[in-house]
Amino acid sequence: MKKKNVLPVAVLSSALFVGAFAPIQAHAVQPEQTPQVSTQSMAEKFEKSKGNKPIFVVEKQAEKQNASNAAAAVNHLKKNQEKYKIKNPKSNFKPGQVKKDDLGMTHVNLQQTKNGVPVEGSEVIVHYDEENTVQSVSGHFNHEVEEADISTEPTLSKTEALNKAKNEVDAPEEMSYTPTSELVIYPYNDASQLAYKVNVNFLGKDPGNWFVFVDAKSGQVIDKYNALMHANGFRSATASGLGVLGDHRKLHITHKNDKTDNLKGTQFYLYDNSHDNLDGIYTYDMKNQWGGEDFQLPGVLYSNNSASFKDDYDRAAVDAHYNSEQVYDYFLEEHDRNSLDGEGMAIKSSVHYGQDYNNAFWNGEQMTYGDGDGEFFISLSAGLDVAAHEMTHGVTSNSANLQYRFQSGALNEAFSDIFGALVDEEDWEIGEDIMGEDARQSGRTSLRSLSNPDKYAVGAEYVSYGDGSGMYPTHMDEYYDLPLSLDNGGVHINSSIINHAAYLTGEQIGKDKLGQIYYRALTVYLTPTSDFSHARQALIQSAVDIYGEGSTEAEATESGLNQVGITE
Template sequence: MAKTSVEAPDQLKYEPRSELVIYPFEGEQYLAHKVNVTFLSDEPGNWFVYVDAHTGEVIDQFNALHPLEEYKMEDHTGVGTGVHGELRGDLHMSRVKADGDSTHFMLADHSHEGLEGILTYDYKTGELVTNNSAAFNSEEDAPGVDAHYNSEQVYDYYKEEHDRNSLDDEGMAIVSYVNFGNNYNNAFWNGRNMTYGNGDGDFMVPLSAGLDVAAHEMTHGVISNTANLVYRGQSGALNESFADIFGAIIDDENWELGEDIMGPGAVEDGRTALRSLSDPSKFPVNEAYVPYGNGDGMYPSHMDEFYDLPWYLDNGGVHINSSIINHAAYLTAQEIGREALGNIYYRALVHYLTPNSNFQEARQVIVQSAIDLYGEGSEEAQATASGFDQVGINEE
């Protein structure tokens, strides 16, 4: 009923979501199915349809698309200030002429041919991050500035290094939400967009501040549209590892992940990053995970330290055992550099890995990718195999 009422296409990219609610409408209270129908077509929509749970009749509906075409928009280049005070020059945005003579600026980048846009929203308002000038320099703007700037950096990497047009390689919009939750110490890819919490100010600062965090979350989008590694056990650890590895490749200052989002309390306690690819064991795991490892309670860097976690803890160790693959990649990169590492791992992700691949299969196809690109017996192929050998994932 919901799809028919909004004339949605027969084939939808996203399955409609539904929840049962009490819906007040025109003085009455209805038990209703609140259905969200999202689609792209000549008349795109992000419809919310309320269907009477008793009669099946549509009570109410509205389109929450926030269509940009309602405005006269022009590409514009401005500046912004990030969470740590960095000046973000050449910040691509849109100049918008609203009703009357007022002009304002939105973090909506439509400057890339073949890309639907890089769009940064404030989660609390549901609207694009907007300012009255092209200088987004207030403290309130900072999370949005970093998310927008970092999204373009990650897009550029995949486009320039791998000729990949956005996360799906078909130019899908790169959408970020900032200011999620209250004191929320996390960021995530939800299958459609990136969402960043602002942290609690002590353990974490706004998570959009980290280029490697943005690269990590956006790489989850790439993974979803390629190997689509199942998010539990070893396949899930590979999913997390590839996100970490490309995070460290794109943010090439070091081999740590999340160093720019750690708050003063965390740093004082010695937690200067979330994870380390170069030295995984410098950081402890959650106390609940310790009994399932070798007893030292640190992130593993070798299969001898593998955590045999049950599914209900971290989906079987997706954020823990990933550090073994991370370390293998780091060791390989010490021999051949970040660029070749990225080429090899990207090829394996796009052409070889499957949803249920495990560590042993990953070694096989990643080494094969190095051979494909650089030749059997090449320095790159040998370094790739050596990285896995050193972490105990040996050739069968």
Template sequence: MRKKFIAPLVVTTALITASLPYNNVLAVQPDHQVENQMVKQWNEKANVPLFVKEKQAVKRSSTSADDALNYLQQNKEKVNIKNPKADLKKNNSAKDELGMTHVRFNQTKNGVPVEGAEIIVHYNVDNEITVVNGAYNEDIEASKLDTKPTLSSEEALQVAKSSTHAPSTLDQVPTSELVVYPFEGKNHLTYKVNVNFLGDEPGNWYVFVDATSGKVVDQYNAIMDAGHFKTQTGTGTGVLGDHRLLHVTKSKGEKEGTVFQLADYSHEGLDGIITYDYSKNYLELFSNKSAAFKSEFAEPAVDAHYNSEQVYDYYLSEHGRNSLDDNGMPIQSVVHYGDNYNNAFWNGTYMVYGDGDGEFFIPLAASLDVAAHEMTHGVTSNSANLIYRFQSGALNESFSDIFGALIDDSDWEIGEDIMAPAAVADGRTSLRSLSNPSKYPVGAAYVAYGNGEGMYPSHMDEFYDLPANLDNGGVHINSSIINHAAYLTAQDIGREKLGQIYYRALTQYLTANSDFSDARQAIVQSAIDLYGEGSAEVTAAAGGFDSVGIME
């Protein structure tokens, strides 16, 4: 029996003013220009893509990390890594449902991990190494970077909290890790500090603090916008009037008497599906005097609770995945966030839903595809962990959109159920479209970075070359190219096979810095693993990318 997860009922919050743009998963793009744009400096030796496919694989004695390292050492010229045994450290190893084993390594410098540099060695069911992929930083390998910090991790944490204007009390325990961070053409020894908090400007900040000078090298907000307890059956009414059957918990308090809470502990091996209210600017379990949640105030909570279970069931039944981390972590939602808040996001711990302003959005918890989008960010965070910037960030967003459309399978739109009447009357019938991305315009601030037409892109010819401080380099905009590739593939092989292929690519092949080209290779290879070389599924997977201009 797993220990039940009981989250804190009250979390101290404070007004937050973020020092970088707050990035939303489902927000309408801003129409203002941003000054002091970050200029990217290209370093061709940093994060060199690696994809080696063995045409005549040799049977190995085992599928251990030691064997994988031996293979890399023996084939160091082929994989272009000078000293794998010295520079690679095992991250994890896992066998999948096909009997294939995937061994992951992080690149290190003098034992310090290199941010975003990861190598995966893939064994087939016959213990043969078939593919090696990932990214390696040749520049760091050859450098003489000093990896001894003079700053302490505690000092780095204080710098990070100050830089992000974090409140004194954080929602999650902050983490700090010494890493080598390639940024703007230089390699820095930094502490990678994560601070997480809610409030008027919620944050899931990653701050890279120079381990010698104490200065902030880089930072970004990775908010990804969306006793004994006995669980019993309850009912509720959703935002759109849907009747919902719910799993709820009956509890007796000293003052309030018997109450029913949106806390579901009915799933074996899962630490609970729990829904919170944030209307008082702190978290408390959503409660009701009866097991029938029928008030207008309860409607968003009913939908959030119900939709969370639907998404959980999809990942479990279709992919054998037990919650977002595949280890039964609690699935937690927060409703009534903010004042007329037009967004939903994943903050690394919770799915958080605003109530909308009634003009553009109704309560965002009403939409199953929004819940699936936000929860898939949690799946991504616990698998490929795609960095939330530029093409890797666009992939992060795209996988959330794709699985949102697969789970809410009535159409290929995202957010069609949460558009307010005024928005629909104005022609905005959904947030994004996988079938026809260019039906909607991007914000005015983004137009100059595209082909001039100002619409969401469907092809690499329409790619938006955005700086880092505009939509984190285009994570919500350029994602529509991958969205459209997936849609085109599904027209040939159907939704179920598309989901199998894309899930495998996300969880077994992609790494933190993967770009669109890496995604093509990972998705085609996943189709080969599942359906065989030369199959119709492989042709369809490759064809989707061909059609949007992402070639070999």
């Protein structure tokens, strides 16, 4: 009988650990001679009420286009509007990003709008091959919004919406980042409403990166969710340091003479400016504070009076700094991606967050690591896979931007886990280097396992929503149909199904090829409301793009998904 080991309550939050709209719930592929099982989940019911329908059409047009740009993409949709069931594409879409990849393909993003106002979660991507021929069309389009008569003139001011959102989530007066607000059409509970989408980001013992939707007419809060994702004058120099587990680290740092303080003299900083076209890698010290009026994230730039960072207090910072560079190098070397946004944005980490904080998170801007309680967890920056997990959230935020709830949120978490296991090549576990002695003695030797997800138990409050086993799922017939109030609808729990599919594929074709396929799906085909079924199509198409139709890699990708019950 399996021993059920449950994480302590302190880590059941929407960060790296357990505490996202999905159009159509993936159906389960069962073993031979077993009836197929399908589940209409809470996420599916929610999405169906919105009329947000997935599009994934693979087709080669008879004639190539003169160009692969926004105008050509809209014209393609207009010529094929009966096939896609999209009326008036020219008035329904706002041109977005146009990207050309290393296969010579061009991808044109189109944002659905209503009278010029963006429709939340509805994007379509037209994909062109190197000869400007349409290869496929993917994304989501909301037909109900298209047909509805919706006024797009707000009666509520942006300031009023901001204040209502801040009150709704008990935001402090002083916040790390200025709140943002934009007008959107928000489909929710069988209706589509004009709303302000407000982002409120703050620290404390219970930090939040909240998205709050405020009705632009009545001022009522329609919906909310916490997207906190758990999991000059300087001269370049090199330094040495000791990591949390005693590893000797070679560090890229900078130094300068502090002329304002003669007692300090030359100071050495965990600021790496050695990479071309990168705004730098920075590691900060939160000094075991939670962030407040007098001390905000990211804290103070970590410094020392020598190039040797070997004191006990330094170790968390040493690992955060070292691991950030390792993850940066992985994405640059394997995927030609320059930093998390692909354009050289600064990579920032903060260590010593709070006291005994058993978590790490990506807050939409940077990585933040707690020190752990020393019993169940040690300093969370010790894990290379943890750093890769959090930084991949940054990649996702700057590409597919998967909504952090239900199946899209589970995909968000899964891609972070998968790239965590790809960057940390040694195994298929996540977080094995951050577990404390109490955790290990209880049998909890990692946070999650891609190879054997069901060796760990979920929290007691989740059990009744699954198949009764109480373990992390490996197959769609073990799917947890969770409400949004629990784990944001299962973002950490149901992610293990995608994790296991990646493991099964990776065992057949190797981690390098697996990374190429999953990276392409994330950055080319997935959109904010993609679900498991859409991910299946995106992953298989990505394998076909890179390795060819009928290739071993494409077959292995499909096989991995089939074995966990994700079928068309």
